[in-house]
Amino acid sequence: MSALSPAPRRAGSSSGIRRGEAAAGWLFTAPVLIILGVFLLVPVLMALWVSFSDWTGRGSPFSSNVGFVGLDNYAAVTTGGGLAERDFGTALRNNAWYVLLVVPLQTALSLFLAVLVNRAILRGRGFFRTAFYFPSVTSSVAITVLWLFLFSSSGAINEVLSWLGVNGPNWFSDPSGVVHNLLGAVGVTSGPAMLTDHTLLGVSWWDWLAGPSVAMSAFILMAVFTTSGTFMLLFIAGLQNIGGDVQEAAMMDGANGWQRFWRVTLPQLKPVLFTVLTLGLIGTWQVFDQIYTGTQGGPGKTTLTPAYLSYSSAFLSQQWGQGAAIAFVLFVIIVALTILQRFVLRDRPVSRRRIRQYEAPGAGTPRLRRSKGGTR
């Protein structure tokens, strides 16, 4: 191989070696652009139009007898006062509880598993990683079928519970809210008038606080079961990225294991944590496959999610405009939450008080702009 210095790159096509590069560039990316454009970009625009129109499902949505109705569909779903609004409110409530429970649980569990597996001696590590990651590989349809069996009224879970003397509920047929059940156990069976009389999106505040239903709880467990493996891998990578010297320095300063974990390890895992939380948020707000396969929104509409509601409004009830409107509202929610999460977890300048803790007495103030914890 002759030792040639690489020719300087020049943007755009010109004569010489780089001729045709621009054409090749466009040609190479053309299939991707075309397919993504046609099947991702155009659909989004088309859905936007349908959400502002009164298309009834027959013929082309762009034909001349389809009218523009402005924000009517959005209004029907958010303020209409009828069944559509109540369904949307119910779906939002169900999904909100789902997100509230799944994201922390899956993050905590996957971190826990990662820490455990990371400490295991090399030989066992591969086996455990495989075991925990395997559920993530299977299709959501297959897992839902399995879950329907395990959590049926005479299924494995209830059998195990009966060994502990607990009479397990009829999981996927039980629409009662978990929080309401807990409150009922301590004697609170109906809410104060202030909560039951006022509604948000057609659902009373008391019902908003009902918690996930027992059926939804089964789905929550399923979500944690299937996603903890993937996130465990991300955490393991993060853990291995942390150098051992910071840990040793902390050990020499007298920090015990727990303190080391909270103040040294965890802050350094912040990027991974951020990724896991973002993916978790985005994923949990879109739960559809499991509902379609398992309960189709039942029992008592407590496993209805906005994604499934969007599908059923359009494809089952023929309310295409409302279905599209629901999808876009969901889009906005997801984007808003992602931005919010970014904001909450952003790096902040270290506070003066903290800077002073690191100062040597009498020395000047060092200008520290890094976040607490180790470097990224």
Next chain:
Amino acid sequence: MTRHTPIRRARGWLGAAALLTTGVLALTACGSGFTDSPGEGQASGSGKLSILIGSSGDAETKAVTDAVAAWSEKSGVPAEVQTANDLPQQLSQGFAAGSPPDLFYLAPEALAGYASNGSIAAYGDDLENKSDFYPSLVDNFTIDGKFFCAPKDFSTLALIINTDLWSAAGLTDADIPTTWDQLASVAQKLTADGRVGLAFGAEYQRVGAFMAQAGGGLVTDGKATADSAANVEALTYVKTHLNDGSFAFASDVGAGWGGEALGTQKAAMVIEGNWITGAMKADYPDVKYTVAELPAGPGGKGTLQFTNCWGLAADSGNQEQARDLVQYLTSTDQQLAFSKAFGPMPSIQSAADAWSQANPDQTAFLAGAAYAQFPPNMAGAADVITDFNAQLESLKTGDPQALLKTAQSNLEAIVK
């Protein structure tokens, strides 16, 4: 990685990839050829009739397929029967895509929606046996004076009793309940050995029978009457006995529907319709049962009746042949054959006597037709009923008054 890797092997593999992708692009060209051209107007009638049914089981599928095959032979027109996994969804998607089946089962509550956007053709007035159909069934499928589609059969709800368990509890024919109190006490007697006395689905399509017996109903004379005192009484009665253990929802005893509860002996009595006969024969042939009329409530006798019609797509290019097939399928002989295979009663009055003679132990179903109510069927009714069903699932702990109030407000929005 340097150029010393076996480029040739990688190349061959990539060559295969390229070949496959060219294949896909070729499929694209063929792809459009697989589908009928979508859009308004008459689709090109290839002459083959496509029929989509929502089957209750193998017995029904076989019966319909055989009937259609027989007609095909006679008329020389090819036809294909498909069973739907989810009939409303497949119909809706088919219409939206412009490629609906020619003929399909159409439920009354779906009729209004499809009629209003022009998806189905109104052919009922052109049928030869139009005057033979029961008037109430014709009413159910008439909108603005146009008789849209031919009712294919109808069923009513009745009380199905497991005879072995009945006699084992020391009960006789004289004990068959005719009032609510009698029903409650009989159910109590039969609730034993981990089995429940009476089971039914947690839906208006079953609980509504009690509402009819109390003198109520969701829609009366074109007005929404969901929150009437009669309905409250009915739901309170059901709730009381759900809570004392003698009644149960089918799902609560681990069954998918009443028929399964009866067949697996998780319940001694169930409330179901004619279709249960076919299912019992196919899946639980060893369970013996009798059919009795449902008891009368404070408002007298009451039950629900259900029917479907043969919907005809307006875009179909085979309308004449489809109409001919419908006439064949609704003829006396054919309807009696269907009834024998999977249970429902013929929709034509001239077949009533023959049916009664052929099914002497099922006359309770036919008797119910005299006082049966139909579920509401105006546009949007399906969603209201779905919502009502969702609330009924928590009837054990819920408040019947509040439940019915919600249904009332939903109904008022759609009943004009």
Next chain:
Amino acid sequence: MTATASPQATVLAEQRLDRPTHPAKHRLSRKALGWQIGLYALLIVLALVYIYPFLVQVATSFKTDAAAAADPISLTPQPFTWAAYERLFLNSDFPVWFGNSVVVTVFVTAGRVFFNSLAGYALARLQFRGRGIVFAGLIAVMAVPTVVLLIPKFLVINQLGIYDSYAGMILPLLVDAAGVFIMKNFFESIPPSVEEQARIDGAGTFRIFWSVVLPMARPALITIVILSFQGSWNELSHFVISTQSPELTTLTKGVASLASGQLSQGSQFPLKLAAAAIMTIPVAVVFFIFQRRIMNASEGAVKE
């Protein structure tokens, strides 16, 4: 869609060489040994919790309906019966579903390998105006949640006339933005000297791509193959909206319809679990063969 294969997640499956692991040196004092044993015990219990459901699934598929309801936990079917599998293969459309899934998966995987690497190479190496826009566009596209696309993709597929056909099932899945990123990142990590050499030798751009760079990209390509296989085999919502005829039903849609059950079918769990088990086998096989690579790839990149 699998529970995890969101496009955003697959971006992180960047190709890296296998990570050498650095086990910390433990001085095995008695206390440390005690901790290690406790750790292992906990790990084993957790692993059992994760594995047991699948064992139960396989075992139940060999039980009778009644035995499945009466004794759900045991791993030994009594009596052992093939009835569920018989019913699955002889009395239902299961072979058709399997065939359709195979067809779709093969085409989608091949397509993604080819088109993703083409585009990834272009973005990594080729200079052309608008490159930045294309890049930004790809990122934006990945941000759109799939739920928004359910209805509109149906509309577009319908308008294009490919509804209810293999083309409608395969074409929209042929490329994915995440795969383009994986390839782009990989190509950027290859030293440019090899390509420069080939260019000086007179090779055209496509020739360089095809004969020089692509053979070097085997690790990344295998990653794409694995991810595409998993993604298309486990896909559900796309097949729901793009087909309606029973001849085009795939495994996911078919098993989902089995699960939601019909009126007189009752709770035939062995049948449903058998279908789900068979559905899982191909992905499981691919997983076990490539597991080291899959898990290292997923661990690899933490996007900062």
